[in-house]
Amino acid sequence: MKKLKLLYMGTPHFALPSLEQLYHSDHLLAAVVTQPDRFRGRGKLLRPSPVKQWALERDLPVLQPEKLKEEAFLRKVAEIAPDLIVIVAYGKILPPRLLQLPPHGCINLHASLLPAYRGAAPIERAVIDGVPETGVTVITVAPELDAGDIILQERQPVHFTDTAGELSERLAAAGARLLRQAVNQIASGSARRTPQDHSRATFAPPLRPEEAQLDWSEDALSLYNKIRGLNPRPGAYTIYRGRRLKIWRAALPGSLENGARGESKAVTFPKDLPPGFLLALQGDRIFVTAGDGRFLELLELQPAGKRRINAGDFYRGYRPPAGARLGE
Numbered sequence: 001m002k003k004l005k006l007l008y009m010g011t012p013h014f015a016l017p018s019l020e021q022l023y024h025s026d027h028l029l030a031a032v033v034t035q036p037d038r039f040r041g042r043g044k045l046l047r048p049s050p051v052k053q054w055a056l057e058r059d060l061p062v063l064q065p066e067k068l069k070e071e072a073f074l075r076k077v078a079e080i081a082p083d084l085i086v087i088v089a090y091g092k093i094l095p096p097r098l099l100q101l102p103p104h105g106c107i108n109l110h111a112s113l114l115p116a117y118r119g120a121a122p123i124e125r126a127v128i129d130g131v132p133e134t135g136v137t138v139i140t141v142a143p144e145l146d147a148g149d150i151i152l153q154e155r156q157p158v159h160f161t162d163t164a165g166e167l168s169e170r171l172a173a174a175g176a177r178l179l180r181q182a183v184n185q186i187a188s189g190s191a192r193r194t195p196q197d198h199s200r201a202t203f204a205p206p207l208r209p210e211e212a213q214l215d216w217s218e219d220a221l222s223l224y225n226k227i228r229g230l231n232p233r234p235g236a237y238t239i240y241r242g243r244r245l246k247i248w249r250a251a252l253p254g255s256l257e258n259g260a261r262g263e264s265k266a267v268t269f270p271k272d273l274p275p276g277f278l279l280a281l282q283g284d285r286i287f288v289t290a291g292d293g294r295f296l297e298l299l300e301l302q303p304a305g306k307r308r309i310n311a312g313d314f315y316r317g318y319r320p321p322a323g324a325r326l327g328e
Contacts, residue, residue: 011034110208137152214226240318
């Protein structure tokens with residue numbers, strides 16, 4: 001197997017397992033490209049990306065172009081002369097000149113079973129849609145978004161209680177192993193490329209801010225999936241007493257897939273209550289009505305400006321009165 005010189009492009013935590021796999025592989029990780037430092041966190045401090053921090057701790061060269069079409073950046077990549085460019089959640093589309101530089105081309109790890117969920121939010125959209133299965137795919141990079149040929153693909157289940165964050169961790173680990181395998185196949189000349197069926201493509205656009213607000217007129221399952229899909233970012237919320245109330249975790253009464261909270265099926269609920277109606281039982285369990293008449297149990301909440309708390313602490317701290325409604 002030929003030893004390849006690699007240029008790695010990635011930005012968030014999702015890209016770290018793949019970076020580590022390639023760092024410990026038989027290939028040469030020549031440099032890392034990541035997005036410029038951004039103002040992050042409560043203090044809005046200028047912070048490096050997780051990929052940059054990881055790379056600097058290992059004395060790897062780091063490039064942070066503001067734009068990938070910059071002449072200085074393209075010249076630097078040409079000087080590095082990578083055999084292959086590897087992209088994992090970098091966050092920007094590569095220009096044609098960059099795609100043409102490495103002799104073995106560019107490959108990308110995408111967190112879906114392409115051609116399904118092309119785009120920026122495949123994990124969140126899969127959870128919100130309530131699909132039972134997704135996966136990871138290594139593709140060649142084409143000018144069109146996530147439309148390159150498939151090199152390798154691996155299926156992964158989406159558990160009924162998965163949040164987007166929990167699913168992301170599993171997909172990042174599975175994708176890292178798959179990516180290393182793909183690089184080895186390219187190095188040995190055994191990689192196979194299968195064109196995608198573009199007629200079957202679906203898309204996962206970035207989450208819009210307005211999507212984070214829960215509409216209690218929706219059915220309970222859709223609300224439950226949305227709460228999971230928006231955890232950890234940006235977090236689903238509703239309005240209570242004129243302020244935002246984030247809902248981080250919930251359960252569907254009667255759904256044994258919820259695990260420890262499956263005993264909710266024994267609760268008898270009033271009928272014909274309006275959507276968003278709050279119901280407290282035993283002082284430590286809180287339920288809310290959905291548009292289809294079913295109830296959602298709220299497990300973890302976060303009032304505006306406060307820390308996350310469980311349902312019991314919320315009830316004792318806020319004492320919602322009889323007839324209280326969410327969303328008003």
